[in-house]
Amino acid sequence: MKMTYLMSLAILLVASSQVYGKGGPNKETVDVGGQGGMGPPVSIDGGTLIRKKNGITISISMPTPMSGTYDYPALPGQPVAVPGHPEAFTGWAFVFNFPGLCSLPCDSNDIGDTPAQGGVYNIAGHVSGGGNLQMVGHVSTGETPFGGVPLQNPLGAEVHVAIAPHGMLDPSMMPFQIKTPIGNPSFWWVAFFIPAP
Numbered sequence: 001m002k003m004t005y006l007m008s009l010a011i012l013l014v015a016s017s018q019v020y021g022k023g024g025p026n027k028e029t030v031d032v033g034g035q036g037g038m039g040p041p042v043s044i045d046g047g048t049l050i051r052k053k054n055g056i057t058i059s060i061s062m063p064t065p066m067s068g069t070y071d072y073p074a075l076p077g078q079p080v081a082v083p084g085h086p087e088a089f090t091g092w093a094f095v096f097n098f099p100g101l102c103s104l105p106c107d108s109n110d111i112g113d114t115p116a117q118g119g120v121y122n123i124a125g126h127v128s129g130g131g132n133l134q135m136v137g138h139v140s141t142g143e144t145p146f147g148g149v150p151l152q153n154p155l156g157a158e159v160h161v162a163i164a165p166h167g168m169l170d171p172s173m174m175p176f177q178i179k180t181p182i183g184n185p186s187f188w189w190v191a192f193f194i195p196a197p
Helices: 002-007 009-015
Strands: 027-032 043-052 055-063 087-096 118-128 132-140 158-168 189-193
Touching: 027 055, 027 189, 043 158, 043 189, 055 087, 055 158, 087 132, 132 158
Parallel strands: none
Antiparallel strands: 027 043, 043 055, 055 132, 087 118, 087 158, 118 132, 158 189
């Protein structure tokens, strides 16, 4: 399941344009793209990445999608996530330590023991009923990833951040519901932090 989930990342990355971050040498801001990378951004400058020699800090902020107005992925053991109130969301960081060695563009083929040395981290999980949805997380160098290779190159890594929808909160599935991958890139809101050449 994990590899199928990661393999589908390539679809979105090929279809979406790469946006170079704005900001200082260690702080980048980018737009947060709509679900599946389609349509206009949902949050202008809603993504922030701060790079330090010992890790990265990620903040993604966007309006909470209104229940029932977006696409819902399948859940483990259920046919599909369902709309409701409140809803659960997770934040994921795909970190490519050596982006110059990626299969262009960096995608799921570059996760794991590959030249690009990519890893995946669950950076946050939240339940939200409206207003603003904010995901904030930190990844330290050497920290064990959900999958793939640990972060080694925080100052030069390419970082893709995804917000995944899990549908209506199910208390019987907590904390599994906000710590488990779901769907594929066609269901995710995304932000791309591409290091300057």
